Amino acid sequence: MDQSVSTDHPRSVEKQHHSSSWGKKLAPYLLSLPASVWLLLLFIVPLASLLIESLETCSPVTGACVMTWSWGQLPSQVSLYHQQFITSLIFAGIATVIDLAISFPIAYWIAFYGGRRKNFFLIMLLVPFFVSFIIRTIVWEFILSQNGVVLTFLRGAHVISPNFHVLGTSAAVIAGLAYNYLPFTALPLYVAIERIDRRVLDAAYDLYANRRNAFLRVILPLTIPGIFAAFLLTFIPAFGDYVNQEILGGTSNTMIGTVIQDSYLVNFNYPAGASLSVILLAVSLVGIWLYARLLGSRTIEDYL
Amino acid sequence: MSVEISANENRESTQKVGARRPRRIGRFVLPTYSWLVIAYLVFPIAIMIVYGFNRVIGGLQLVSFSWNGFTDEWYRQWSNVPGLTTAFWLSIRIALVSTLIATALGTALALALVRYRAAKFRGRVAIEQVLFLNIAAPEIVMGAGLLGFFVTFNIARGFLTLVLAHVMFSIAYVTVTVRARLSGFDRSLEEASYDLGAKPLATFRLVTLPIIMPGVLAGALMAFALSIDDFVTSNFVSGSNPPFPVWVYGATRVGIPPQVFVFGTAIFMVGIGFALMSIVLSRKKT
Numbered sequence: 001m002d003q004s005v006s007t008d009h010p011r012s013v014e015k016q017h018h019s020s021s022w023g024k025k026l027a028p029y030l031l032s033l034p035a036s037v038w039l040l041l042l043f044i045v046p047l048a049s050l051l052i053e054s055l056e057t058c059s060p061v062t063g064a065c066v067m068t069w070s071w072g073q074l075p076s077q078v079s080l081y082h083q084q085f086i087t088s089l090i091f092a093g094i095a096t097v098i099d100l101a102i103s104f105p106i107a108y109w110i111a112f113y114g115g116r117r118k119n120f121f122l123i124m125l126l127v128p129f130f131v132s133f134i135i136r137t138i139v140w141e142f143i144l145s146q147n148g149v150v151l152t153f154l155r156g157a158h159v160i161s162p163n164f165h166v167l168g169t170s171a172a173v174i175a176g177l178a179y180n181y182l183p184f185t186a187l188p189l190y191v192a193i194e195r196i197d198r199r200v201l202d203a204a205y206d207l208y209a210n211r212r213n214a215f216l217r218v219i220l221p222l223t224i225p226g227i228f229a230a231f232l233l234t235f236i237p238a239f240g241d242y243v244n245q246e247i248l249g250g251t252s253n254t255m256i257g258t259v260i261q262d263s264y265l266v267n268f269n270y271p272a273g274a275s276l277s278v279i280l281l282a283v284s285l286v287g288i289w290l291y292a293r294l295l296g297s298r299t300i301e302d303y304l
Numbered sequence: 305m306s307v308e309i310s311a312n313e314n315r316e317s318t319q320k321v322g323a324r325r326p327r328r329i330g331r332f333v334l335p336t337y338s339w340l341v342i343a344y345l346v347f348p349i350a351i352m353i354v355y356g357f358n359r360v361i362g363g364l365q366l367v368s369f370s371w372n373g374f375t376d377e378w379y380r381q382w383s384n385v386p387g388l389t390t391a392f393w394l395s396i397r398i399a400l401v402s403t404l405i406a407t408a409l410g411t412a413l414a415l416a417l418v419r420y421r422a423a424k425f426r427g428r429v430a431i432e433q434v435l436f437l438n439i440a441a442p443e444i445v446m447g448a449g450l451l452g453f454f455v456t457f458n459i460a461r462g463f464l465t466l467v468l469a470h471v472m473f474s475i476a477y478v479t480v481t482v483r484a485r486l487s488g489f490d491r492s493l494e495e496a497s498y499d500l501g502a503k504p505l506a507t508f509r510l511v512t513l514p515i516i517m518p519g520v521l522a523g524a525l526m527a528f529a530l531s532i533d534d535f536v537t538s539n540f541v542s543g544s545n546p547p548f549p550v551w552v553y554g555a556t557r558v559g560i561p562p563q564v565f566v567f568g569t570a571i572f573m574v575g576i577g578f579a580l581m582s583i584v585l586s587r588k589k590t
Binding site: 025027028029031032034035036038039040042043044045046047049050053102103105106108109110113119120121123124125126127128129130131132133134135136138139140142143145147148149179182232233236237239240241242243247257260261264265270273274277280281284287288291292 | 334335337338341342344345346347348349351352355367369370408409410412413415416417419420424425427428431433434435436437438440441442443444445446448449450451452453455456468469471472475476479529532533535536539540548549552553556560564565568571572575576579580583586
C-alpha cells in the first residue's frame, strides 16, 4: 500500500520527465482510488441495496427472495413498528439532552480552566471508550440490578422500597444510552468552546457585559455549531442503538434497532429489516442533511 | 496560559465596573462538578476491574454481583474459556489487518484531498460527502446493508467479511485524522528534497512520511480501537466464529464468565497506557 502512495506521490514526477503532466493529473485519482472503491463497494452499494431489498419478497419456506416491487412494504412496516420508532426517538432524544446538559459545564471547565492538564482531562472524558461497549453496558446492568451496588445501598438507607427496581424500565435504557454516548457529546462541545477567541470575550467584558450576558450572548452563540455536531454525533447512534435496550430494558420498551436486528438475525426476514433500515437511515439523513446544509459537511471533522 | 491572561484582564475590568461577584464558579463549583462527572465515567470501569477479582461460589463459573471475596483465580485461568480466548485472538487479528489496510488507504486519500483542489480533482466533493455520511450514518444500517450485500453475493461470513467491514468504517476516521496533521505541512520541504536530487520514493520515505507520521499513527490507533470495540456491524457480518464483543454479547443470555472482565481490563489498560503515553510524548515536544 505504501508503495502506491509513494509512486503516485504528487511531487513524485520531476519537471524534466515526459510523464510529468500525466503523473500530476492522475495523482489525486490514483491516491484516492483504493479508498474510494472500498467505500463505494462496501458502503454506498450496500446502503443502496437496502432499498432494493426492501422491495423484495422472500418465501417463508425456502428463504429465497425475489424482486416483487412490493412498495407497500415500507408503509406497512411503519404502521407495524411506529411505536418502536417513537420509543427510539424519545429515548435517544432524552439521552442526548441529558448528555448535553451533563457535558456542557465540564467541557467549559476544561476549555477555560484546564490549563496544563487539558489533555489529561480529555482522556478522562474518553475513558469509557477504552472498555468494550458491550462490557460497559453489562457492568451497568450489574450496577443497577436488584442486588447491585446502588440499589443495595439505597435500600439499606431506606430511600427506596424493597421492591423498587430500575432494570427493565425505560429509565435504565436512557441512563445506559446517556452513559455510553456521553463522550460523543462532550468532545465536540469542548472543541467548540476551546475555539472561542478569548479576545472576543474580553471585548464583551470591556463593553460592560456581566458574566451572564457574556455567556448567553457570546459563548453560547459561538458554540452552536458544536452543540449541533454533538447532537448529531450522539443522537444518531443512540437512535439506532439496541444493545442498551436489550441488556438494560424490558420487553415493553423495545427500540427500533432491536426490531431490525431480530428481522435479520432471528426471523431472517430481510425485506422487513431492510425496510426498517431504510426508514431509520432516512430519519438520520434529515439530520445529516440539515447539518451539512447549515454548517458544511467538512466542519463535522473538527469535532471528531 | 492565554486563559490566565484573559482571566486577569477580566478581573481588571471587573474592578472598573465595580461590585461583581468573584469568579467562584470557576474555582469551586465547576471543578467539583467536573470531578463528579469524571467519577461517574470511571465508576463502571472500576467495578469491572474489581469484579475481575471476585470469587465465584456455586457450580457455574459466572460473574455474580454479590462480593464473595478476593481471588486472582480468573487471572491465572484467563484462557480457560475456549470460545472466549478464540474470540479475543480473532478480534486482535481482525484489528491488526483492518488497521493496516485502513491506515494505508485512509492516508493516501488524505494526501489526495489535502493537495488537490476540486478543479484538478473531480469527484473530490463527492468523496468528502461520502466520508461525512460514513461517519454520521447509523451503524446498524451499515451492518444491515453489508449483511444483505454479502448474502446476495454469496460471500461466506467470517474473517474476510469482518475485515472488509472494519476497513470500511475506519477509513473515514483515518483520513480525517491524517488530514488534520497534513494541513500544516510545509510543502517546500519536499521541494528542497527534490532540488537536492532525491527520487520521489526517497522523498516520500525520508521527508513526507516522517513528518506526517504522528498523524498516521494517531489514525492507526483510532482504527485499531474502532475495530476491536466494534459490536453492531460485527454482529451482522460475523459467521460462526464471533469476535470478542459479539461473543460477550452472546454470553449475556447464559451468563458471563469472569474472564470477560480480565480481557476487558487488559484492553482497558493497554488503551489507557497508549493514551497517557501520547500525552507524555506531546508534553516533551512542547
